[in-house]
Amino acid sequence: MIIFWRNGLAAVANILTLAVTGSGDRPATRESSGDMTTIRRFCCNDLLRFASVNLDHLTETFNMSFYMTYLARWPDYFHVAEAPGNHIMGYIMGKVEGQGESWHGHVTAVTVAPEYRRQRLAKKLMNLLENISDKIDKAYFVDLFVRASNTPAIKMYEKLGYVIYRRVLRYYSGEEDGLDMRKALSRDVEKKSINPLKHPVTPDELEYD
Ligand SMILES: CC(C)(COP(=O)(O)OP(=O)(O)OC[C@H]1O[C@@H](n2cnc3c(N)ncnc32)[C@H](O)[C@@H]1OP(=O)(O)O)[C@@H](O)C(=O)NCCC(=O)NCCS
Numbered sequence: 701m702i703i704f705w706r707n708g709l710a711a712v713a714n715i716l717t718l719a720v721t722g723s724g725d726r727p728a729t730r731e732s733s734g735d736m737t738t739i740r741r742f743c744c745n746d747l748l749r750f751a752s753v754n755l756d757h758l759t760e761t762f763n764m765s766f767y768m769t770y771l772a773r774w775p776d777y778f779h780v781a782e783a784p785g786n787h788i789m790g791y792i793m794g795k796v797e798g799q800g801e802s803w804h805g806h807v808t809a810v811t812v813a814p815e816y817r818r819q820r821l822a823k824k825l826m827n828l829l830e831n832i833s834d835k836i837d838k839a840y841f842v843d844l845f846v847r848a849s850n851t852p853a854i855k856m857y858e859k860l861g862y863v864i865y866r867r868v869l870r871y872y873s874g875e876e877d878g879l880d881m882r883k884a885l886s887r888d889v890e891k892k893s894i895n896p897l898k899h900p901v902t903p904d905e906l907e908y909d
Pocket of ligand 1 (some may be wrong): 734811813819821822846850
């Protein structure tokens with residue numbers, strides 16, 4: 701019931717936002733830029749159409765119930781970018797969680813199809829999620845995990861202002877290390893959330909994954 705109520709609210713908010721795109725304190729959730737890219741909320745049907753984007757070996761693919769949970773609980777954090785012809789260019793999926801000063805936005809997945817890369821699309825999707833965490837949910841920071849070998853993504857996150865907060869040993873399938881990267885939001889005035897840890901941690905030491 702709560703889920704449906706939140707979804708209902710989200711749908712109303714989305715319609716209102718469409719009517720006033722770019723104004724008010726809610727960030728635009730549908731954006732059509734000069735290059736004909738449309739960014740909008742991800743919906744159930746997109747799950748049947750995004751396989752080509754997920755073919756990338758650095759893009760995690762989860763089971764359907766995982767995606768459905770995100771859609772139901774954190775619809776503000778799930779956006780897709782489309783080219784004319786409804787071709788999916790990329791998407792971002794995330795959530796907000798934590799207690800007290802650990803209240804934070806989390807990027808669970810961000811991916812852009814190879815043919816649409818280096819056009820600042822991931823940057824737009826990241827900015828959208830960060831704005832929602834910052835302005836709507838008043839979170840202290842945004843974080844994410846990235847494979848230690850994924851240099852392009854690490855470079856992108858650094859360009860967007862993320863720092864390596866800690867290394868998580870064998871985070872990926874018990875093999876590759878993950879980097880927990882963070883960006884402080886306006887509520888974290890002293891930027892305490894991004895003070896890097898001196899030592900690596902193991903996955904069982906993580907408060908949230
Ligand atoms: C990482 C990824 C999402 C970047 O998407 P993108 O739309 O090409 O990124 P953007 O165009 O928004 O890049 C923004 C900035 O990040 C940096 N960047 C992006 N890709 C980069 C690369 N391959 N090498 C170096 N820097 C890169 C650049 O500084 C870029 O700004 P610039 O083009 O003005 O120099 C995309 O390469 C991808 O989908 N990779 C596979 C999935 C993945 O690794 N996801 C992250 C998992 S944690």
